[in-house]
Amino acid sequence: MKDEKKRGRPRGFDARAALDKARDVFWDRGFSAASLDNLSAATNLNRPSLYGAFGDKEALYLEALEAYRQDGMEVLKQALDPSLPLRDNLARVYAGALAIYLHGEIAARGCLLISTASVEAVEHERVREVLGRSLNDFDGEIEKRMRIAAESGELAESADPLTLARLASAVMHSLAVRARAGDSRETLEAIARSGVELICGSTHV
Amino acid sequence: MKDEKKRGRPRGFDARAALDKARDVFWDRGFSAASLDNLSAATNLNRPSLYGAFGDKEALYLEALEAYRQDGMEVLKQALDPSLPLRDNLARVYAGALAIYLHGEIAARGCLLISTASVEAVEHERVREVLGRSLNDFDGEIEKRMRIAAESGELAESADPLTLARLASAVMHSLAVRARAGDSRETLEAIARSGVELICGSTHV
DNA sequence: GTCATTTTATGCGAAACAGTACAAATGTCC
């Protein structure tokens, strides 16, 4: 993007790597319980460097959320490859989600947005807005695939793509919550399978 | 329960009312962002009274979670009255859930367990345990109703009560998250309706 | 080489935080 070398002392760290480390801290502890000391230790950056690169704690959190959202959208789009059957698409979506949700050093971390942005959403309007937009974007991406399925005959014409997409998302939301609540991988995979079955099976009439 | 008057100065407040006020603070801000000053102001209790009645902030939070869990189970049990059709039962469950989730002074608060206990669940083992147990209890209560429906012929015999119960819960989890993310009542009610339809409609074969 | 510009390191400071000590208040028990 920008290879133009700026004047002054060059940055001694990779901003994206630091953002990922900060994201992990927020993911484990949430926004409020994550201190700048935690963030500083995890990123190996002292506070002035953090402030210089990202602004204050709130800006850093919002940037971490945004990066997470974009990564998630990428995973989702790849899983929804329309050259594969809808059933496989949904299975891939859930498998991809579980791979993310079940990761974690202490315990499964679930979804960064659902499990940490939700708390702040009441008092913190910008977080609520990011969370709402993210959920809608996910719905929209699945809806696009559902629309294709309805047109190609994979789904009954009577099926409503938006409704089915929201229900497909609902299963994913539940997986996120249950993962963080400590449910086993086996349980979560069973829920994912039955979700695929219910959504893809029911609309064949 | 205990009408035996204890010696010493009697308590000048209703512990349950105070617990409800504290619960509301936790509900809006989450555990970490809720300060003892917030809790003290909301309950009209000074800190020593709070500590005397509930213990430290963590114990107060756990007690609020437990009370919320019991209240929710009560609402759920009443909604699942087996003398009504399963369809009506699920609709009542979701209506009851939305009545709780959409309440809030600043913005919709969603579910106390899903939206505030989730954050703490990674680092705080006892919270994770309460959250997991609560979700399972909810599943179990719905599963009981599904089992009745399967035996009475309301559902196809091939339907698996546990699986259907988990999917019914999944819709509820999604409603909780989406409410806190700012989705409109209309949207949430539409999702609830389609959830009922999918779960009750698909298994009639 | 010297200056300008940006990043890094140390550490400060004011505010918020959780939890408690202490004494005054208010009741029961004998």
Next chain:
DNA sequence: GGACATTTGTACTGTTTCGCATAAAATGAC
């Protein structure tokens, strides 16, 4: 009425918090 037990109000302590001030380090421009 007096001893005892518990709650309540005020104020405190030590810690943690965030954000920044200041100065040293490292580079480009000239």
